[in-house]
Amino acid sequence: MANVSHKMASRSQAPLADGRRERSRSSRGKIVAAMLDLVSKGDVSPSAARVAEVAGVGLRSVFRHFDDMDELYREMGEVIEAQVMPIILQAPAGADWKERLFDIADKRSKVFETILPYRISASLKRFQSPYLMQDYRRMLRLEFETLEAHLPATVKVDLAGTRGLHVILSFQTWRLLRHDQELPVEEAKAVVRRLLGNALAAMPDN
Known part of the structure; x- marks a missing residue:
């Protein structure tokens, strides 16, 4: 019983x-x-x-x-990353590396626009948070590696030119155009494409 x-x-x-x-x-x-x-x-x-x-x-x-706000920022970051990672990992389209870079530029504009307020928020906290700083550097490496994968060896030897491409296609440039200069999305995209086109014009095709 x-x-x-x-x-x-x-x-x-x-x-x-x-x-x-x-x-x-x-x-x-x-x-x-x-x-x-x-x-x-x-x-x-x-x-x-x-x-x-x-x-x-x-x-x-x-x-x-x-446990603390840091953990809440971590979970927020995981939600946003789940939204944008499929775009980041999608292979760029284009007949050659220059066309693929323009496709990367267009894809990054979508990603950066999605993460803009959250990245700005995390940036305010990352110097006080080892996790947010580590996550920030991880995303920088991902941006760097995904771009480097599509650059020919003849371009990589031009370190200044390569670094310039990374700056043009960086989140910081997008933030400057959208947040600081307050440009509409399409105008910001046009600026990025103009900068990219000018930089690529001085580089070999393969």
């Missing part, structure tokens, strides 16, 4: 545990969504209290799910 009672109690507790886990996942999702929403709307350094307010949860709930 005792075994039967124990089994019945276990069954009754299982739905409660499942419900708690589901509420926990829901609260965590709301917190991350609130962080993403605030940053996308221009609050580049939202406080935990503001995140809790927008998420509709208590401030304690934020730190129950996330």
Whole structure:
């Protein structure tokens, strides 16, 4: 009889545990969504209290799910990276390396525009956060390596020219045009393509 009672109690507790886990996942999702929403709307350094307010949860709930704001930034970064990584990893189109660089430029404009507010937000924090600094350098390496993979050896020997290509196709250039100079997307893309075309004109075709 005792075994039967124990089994019945276990069954009754299982739905409660499942419900708690589901509420926990829901609260965590709301917190991350609130962080993403605030940053996308221009609050580049939202406080935990503001995140809790927008998420509709208590401030304690934020730190129950996330040890600190650094962990929340990490999860925000993972969400954004999942959105843009398929574009980053897509092979560029083009009959030769110069055409492929123009395709990379167009793809990066989409990626950079998507990550713009979040990258600016993380940039404000990365000098105080080893994780954000490490993630920043990881993304720089990825940008560098994906571009280097499409440069012929005759171009790579021109270190100044190669570095110039990296600058033209960098997030920093996109941020300067979109954020600092406040250019519309299409005008920013036109500037990048003009700079890229001018740089490629002085380089060998293969």
